[in-house]
Amino acid sequence: MDTVRRRTTPVFVIVALGAVTWCAAARGGVESTSLDFRQVVIPVGKGPGAIAVGDVNRDGKPDVIVANEDEGTVSVLLGDGQGHFRPAPGSPFACNPNPNDIAIADMNGDGNPDLVIANTQTPYITVLLGDGTGRFKPATHSPFATKSYPHPHGVAVGDFMGDGKPAVVTDSWGNRQILLIPTDGRGNLILPGTFFPRTCTQTLACARRISTKMGTST
Numbered sequence: 001m002d003t004v005r006r007r008t009t010p011v012f013v014i015v016a017l018g019a020v021t022w023c024a025a026a027r028g029g030v031e032s033t034s035l036d037f038r039q040v041v042i043p044v045g046k047g048p049g050a051i052a053v054g055d056v057n058r059d060g061k062p063d064v065i066v067a068n069e070d071e072g073t074v075s076v077l078l079g080d081g082q083g084h085f086r087p088a089p090g091s092p093f094a095c096n097p098n099p100n101d102i103a104i105a106d107m108n109g110d111g112n113p114d115l116v117i118a119n120t121q122t123p124y125i126t127v128l129l130g131d132g133t134g135r136f137k138p139a140t141h142s143p144f145a146t147k148s149y150p151h152p153h154g155v156a157v158g159d160f161m162g163d164g165k166p167a168v169v170t171d172s173w174g175n176r177q178i179l180l181i182p183t184d185g186r187g188n189l190i191l192p193g194t195f196f197p198r199t200c201t202q203t204l205a206c207a208r209r210i211s212t213k214m215g216t217s218t
C-alpha cells in the first residue's frame with residue numbers, strides 16, 4: 001500500500017552555510033582545518049518536502065523552490081548569492097494537491113525556467129510557467145492527468161526525444177514502469193505518453209522502441 005506522506009511540522013527550510021578554514025603552522029609542518037557553519041531558517045508553507053534549486057529570476061544567483069505538500073503550493077525563495085533568501089512576488093503559488101517532486105526546465109521555450117510538479121496521490125502532473133522574475137502561473141491545460149499507476153511520485157525533464165522540446169518522465173510505481181510524456185513545446189504535455197516496457201533491460205533498445213512508437217528516430 002502506498003504511504004500517505006503528511007507532516008505537521010516544520011514549516012520552514014534550513015540552509016547551512018559553511019566555510020572551511022585551512023591553517024598551516026609556520027614551523028613543524030602542522031596542518032589543520034576547521035569547519036564553520038551557520039544555520040539560516042526560512043519560513044515556507046505547510047508540510048515542506050521536495051526542494052529544487054534553479055535560477056528562476058535569471059539574475060545569475062541560485063534560487064530555492066520548496067514543495068509545500070500539505071497545502072498544495074510551492075514557495076519560491078529568491079537568493080542573493082550571499083546566503084539570504086526572500087519570497088518571490090506572489091509566493092507561494094498554488095500547484096494542486098500533494099506536490100511530491102519538482103523539476104525545473106524551460107517548458108515553453110521562452111528562456112524562463114518553469115516548474116514541473118508530480119502530484120502524488122492524484123494522477124496529475126502540474127506545469128507552472130515562469131515569467132523570469134520568480135512569478136509562476138499554470139500552463140494552459142495544466143494539470144495533466146497521467147496514466148501513472150497508482151499515481152506519480154517523482155518527475156524529471158529532458159530532451160529525451162531529440163526534437164528540441166522538453167519531455168517529462170515520471171514513475172509508474174505500481175507496474176514497475178517509467179512513463180515518458182512528450183510536450184508541445186508550449187508548456188503542455190501530450191498525453192498519454194509511452195511506458196518503458198518492464199521487460200526492457202537495455203537503455204538503447206528502450207529508446208528505439210519508444211521512438212518507433214512515437215514516430216521519431218534515434
Ligand SMILES: [Ca+2]
Nearest residue numbers: 055057059061
Ligand atoms: Ca536567481
Ligand SMILES: [Ca+2]
Nearest residue numbers: 106107108112
Ligand atoms: Ca519557460
